[in-house]
Amino acid sequence: MTSKEKNHPDPQRALERRQQVLDAAKICFSRSGFHGASMAEISKAAGMSAGHIYNYFDSKDAIIAAFVQQNMERVGLILSDVEQHADPLQAIYDSLEQSVLRQLDPVFWTLPLEVFAEASRNPVIAALVRAADVVSHDRLRAILLRGRALRGLPLLAVELDGRMEVMIAMFQGLHLRALHNPSLDVAAVTAALRLAFRPLLMDK
Amino acid sequence: MTSKEKNHPDPQRALERRQQVLDAAKICFSRSGFHGASMAEISKAAGMSAGHIYNYFDSKDAIIAAFVQQNMERVGLILSDVEQHADPLQAIYDSLEQSVLRQLDPVFWTLPLEVFAEASRNPVIAALVRAADVVSHDRLRAILLRGRALRGLPLLAVELDGRMEVMIAMFQGLHLRALHNPSLDVAAVTAALRLAFRPLLMDK
Amino acid sequence: MTSKEKNHPDPQRALERRQQVLDAAKICFSRSGFHGASMAEISKAAGMSAGHIYNYFDSKDAIIAAFVQQNMERVGLILSDVEQHADPLQAIYDSLEQSVLRQLDPVFWTLPLEVFAEASRNPVIAALVRAADVVSHDRLRAILLRGRALRGLPLLAVELDGRMEVMIAMFQGLHLRALHNPSLDVAAVTAALRLAFRPLLMDK
């Protein structure tokens, strides 16, 4: 992020190469974990010599950090749909089934788990994760405030934040449930989730 | 997993030695992660030579597996209190604050995160995690069934399971929240959690 | 050493480019040593791409060799002053203080030390160093012969050579003294040097 970026005369190409590495890293990290994936493995997947990767990243740690940043940024996408909705509270409630399906897909939780484990030991990654969380948090807060205002449901900021934490905990927790119990019944979980979300979203 | 157990003349002592290693491993894994912890580090913490550890474990992976098995089993302990309560639904509801405090303590989520990340890649660990989950699941189901029966709140098995998944997801998700947002307000989260748990526990 | 010179259409320009590289190399070698300086470092200092340098030098070793040759040749400059003096023996004697000051300046001994170390391992460099020494030697011999002739102090060639070796050893040794003892007293060393040089220069 910061660091001594090499001066690439063709920044477009450099960006492509960086992305090429990050895409390869995604596959390798997914398959072997951050520490199980070797530079050799990544370079092979990227179709580029290991040495050359160092023209675009200072170290393997820098690749991990860039990868985490890029993938954390994408988390926000889920909120985009809801954001534009006229009645966001209802929109969230209605989209719960889709959200459950999404959260239970292994493709979507393998890498986050790796990231979280890394964050619990590596302060650089922890900072990235937290920064991304602040962003999502703020967006969700804005959405909920608007939704509650529409329906005449004001709420103390601290209370709203507590409810948000619990809602997010449920979503992120579903990742872990998918890992622990691959034979989860999606319909039943969705029904239960509605039960839990209704008061969190709509109660005074 | 079990595999070719060496023939130890004094099986009692062998068990003690294994435990000595697993206790040391816990400290090291917590500090450095499964892959960051070296056999040298573990052997030092265990007060035992690295070579000797191989008399009790086939490989480092076997230590990880044994460690995971042992530590997954302990998760159940949380349920013990509730199990013996006359009105378990109320007991769960009343203990939510304590549960939140517990789930937010880094001491309690560092290792689980490590385990989950490993499980998402290593099928042996995944199987252990799932087996342990089945056990906790069954115990919780029994508790809830008893509680609901007491209050005359029957429920289809599949529906109950869906609610359980969501409740567990919330708890496990709190681990992740603690990681993402270290400045969480415990009181607000507890209040929100009560809001969400009431229907999950008590609704028809 | 000379080897397969590329055919440069504009030999004048080629020479300039070579010099540009050698000047950059001097800075880099001084800072990092022959083996510590990378081609990237040199190319950056030379304001020329690393690849292009290979149009003027066959290899990094060739740069080192060319560098050594050029810088050894310059050693002779010190003798120029004395050479033109009417009474060279007196001139040498009188300039001792200046010489000491010069020899103790790190700027003047860092690179020679690098060269000598390389020469002790690399026969190509050793040959260059020896060839340059022969030249300086011959010039100094001519100066001393003239000086002694003026004063009526003939001496056998072999004896004169012995004295010259000792005088040069003293000078070159001062390089090493500066390295070993950075708090040298210049005045005291100069006085001692005069004591030692008088018989070497003037005794029958």
Added chain:
Amino acid sequence: MTSKEKNHPDPQRALERRQQVLDAAKICFSRSGFHGASMAEISKAAGMSAGHIYNYFDSKDAIIAAFVQQNMERVGLILSDVEQHADPLQAIYDSLEQSVLRQLDPVFWTLPLEVFAEASRNPVIAALVRAADVVSHDRLRAILLRGRALRGLPLLAVELDGRMEVMIAMFQGLHLRALHNPSLDVAAVTAALRLAFRPLLMDK
């Protein structure tokens, strides 16, 4: 020297292994220089795997430092003979030929040159070299003071130090002469050296 020495249960054996490595390093450093010698080369010469060397040394730099320290310490040996002599000034004077022979032997100057070049860039090595120099310096000063006292030739400390510096410069410079001019005439150099040393040793 300082650093995290591994705890070796058999210190005798550990010392032997360290020495085994240092002896191998001497050969390799002599042949290829500090930076030209690879750990693989050293490990082969030491008859020990490269990895194992790291049980005795923290890094290659630590090997270089240990090597330098050990070899600097030996420099003092030359003074031992003179130290015990009844008339040390005469002893130094009489042993000049032997000293010249010694200083001109490539075996004795290859490694010092390497050390000096390293010292000019590496502060750790520079410190070792300077510390060793202080020791030799102090010993030589004691010898000279005793010798001059015997002969009734008192001298200001600063003046004596200046003369010592010049004498040592000559000796160390002879290393460089041997490198520059392999066909040196030993007898002639010795004669010249006597001419220069007489006043340095004996003048008031």
Added chain:
DNA sequence: AATGAATGAGTTTTCATTCAT
């Protein structure tokens, strides 16, 4: 039962050199 010396394969990283453009 217990040690830790020893190995060798594997790790990340650097760098002289080549070559398409």
Added chain:
DNA sequence: AATGAATGAAAACTCATTCAT
């Protein structure tokens, strides 16, 4: 003439595992 992207071989170093004692 000139670039710098790209390579591949080698560097220092780590570590799970073995085995003589």
